[in-house]
Amino acid sequence: MEINFIALLVAAIMTLVVGFIWYHPKVFGTVWMRESNLTEEVLRTGNMLKIFGLTYVFSLMITIVLMALTIHQSGAVGMVGGPPLIASAKPSFAAFMADYGTAYRTFKHGALHGFISGLFFAFPVVGINSLFERKSWKYILIHAGFWIVTLTLMGGIVCAFA
Template sequence: MNPNLINWAAVVVAALSAFLVGGIWYSPVMFQKSWMTASNLSQDELKTGNKAKIFGMTAVFSLVMAANLAAFLATPTTNLSWGATAGSLAGIWTFASIAIVGLFELKSWRWIFINGGYSLVSLTIMGAILGAWR
C-alpha cells in the first residue's frame, strides 16, 4: 500500500455511492416492504428515528469503509477490474459478518440476504469507483 496513491475525491464519491445504492436498495421499488417486515418495523417507527444521527453516522461509516478499501487498493496496478473484485471480496466478508450477527439475533434469512446483499453490492461499486478513478 502506498498512501500517496489514494485518490481522496474517489473515496468521497465511493462513500456517496453507498447512499445512492442504499436509497435504491431499501426503496419501495426494491426491498423496502420485505426489509421492514423482516426487521419488524412499521412506517411510524421509522419516522421516529433521528435522521441527522442516522444519516450522519452512515456518512462517517461509509467514508471509513471507502477509505479502508482505498488503502488496500493503493497500488500502481489497481484498475477497475481489480477494484470491483476487491470490493466484492470485502462485500462477501461483510455479508458473512452480517449473517453471523443475524443468526445469533434470530433474524430471518430474508433479513440476512437483504442487508448482506446491500453490503455486497455497495462495496463492489465502491471498489469499482476506487479502481477506475486512479
C-alpha cells in the same frame, strides 16, 4: 502515489445511493421492514441527520480499508515508510513503481476486490449478527446483498480514481 480524496468522498456516498434504491419499498424495502419488525411510522421517528451523517462517516472509514484492499501499490509505498519517505527510498522502489505503478488500477479490478470483501467479510458479519438476533434468512440476504453491491461499487471507484 497521491490520494484522490474526492474519489473517496464519492465512493462513500455509494452506501446512501445504493441504500436509497435497495431499501425502496418497490425493491426490498417492504420485505426488509417486515423482516425487521419495523413500520413506516417507527422509521419516521429517527433522527435522519444523525443517521445519514454517521452513515457517511462510517462509509468514509470503509473507503480507507478498501484502498488497502484494492490498490496493491499501497503495500509497496508502506514498505518504504509511506509518502514522507518515498523520496529517500531505494532505487528498487522507483523501478517497481515505474513498472507496476498503475497496474490493476481499474474500476473492474477494484469492483472484484469489493465484491470479494462483501461476499467473504460483510456477508459473514451480517450473518453472524443476524443469527444471534434470530433474524430470518431473508433479512440476512437482503442486508448481505446490499453490502455486496455497495462494496463492489465502492471498491471500483476507490481503485480506479483514488
